[in-house]
Amino acid sequence: xxxxxFVIFLWLYTPLALFAQQDAFRAYLYNNNYDVYLRINLYEQxxxxxxxxxxxxxxxxxGKTHNSFCWVITSCEVKSEQEATLQMINDFGSEDLVATLxxxxxxxxxxxxxxxxxxxxxxxGKWRKLxxxxxxxxxxxxxx
Numbered sequence: 763x764x765x766x767x768f769v770i771f772l773w774l775y776t777p778l779a780l781f782a783q784q785d786a787f788r789a790y791l792y793n794n795n796y797d798v799y800l801r802i803n804l805y806e807q808x809x810x811x812x813x814x815x816x817x818x819x820x821x822x823x824x825g826k827t828h829n830s831f832c833w834v835i836t837s838c839e840v841k842s843e844q845e846a847t848l849q850m851i852n853d854f855g856s857e858d859l860v861a862t863l864x865x866x867x868x869x870x871x872x873x874x875x876x877x878x879x880x881x882x883x884x885x886x887g888k889w890r891k892l893x894x895x896x897x898x899x900x901x902x903x904x905x906x
Contacts, residue, residue, distance in 0.1 A: 786865050787802055787838075792901060793899070796890070799898075800823070801823060803821065805840070814853065824850070824881065831883060833850045846862070848862070859879050872895060872896070872897055875895075
């Protein structure tokens with residue numbers, strides 16, 4: 763009886779676990795401290811930036827709450843279900859960088875800026891540099 767329950771559990775659990783892993787880099791992530799968010803789909807790369815559809819379908823972008831400014835993810839490489847490398851440019855095309863996005867668990871992601879420029883976003887009429895390491899939380903329900 764115990765073996766049968768175990769097999770049934772695995773049969774039911776495995777598709778759920780695989781589905782959760784396949785969604786690791788398809789998410790809306792936010793950081794309330796800096797009023798920034800990441801909208802990403804590193805798998806299908808089908809994200810369009812509202813008001814900036816000229817860029818077409820992309821892996822995603824880093825946006826600023828209540829502002830149209832963004833950093834565009836131009837390309838990406840999903841290295842594992844815990845880590846991806848992102849190539850990013852600001853929406854003016856004047857600055858770029860390489861960043862690593864790491865999934866700590868189901869709800870916490872860490873963005874680490876690597877080679878290139880530092881991410882700056884508008885804040886109260888000035889440019890605000892974001893920390894080289896920034897924690898994001900995953901929004902549970904994505905309203906797309």
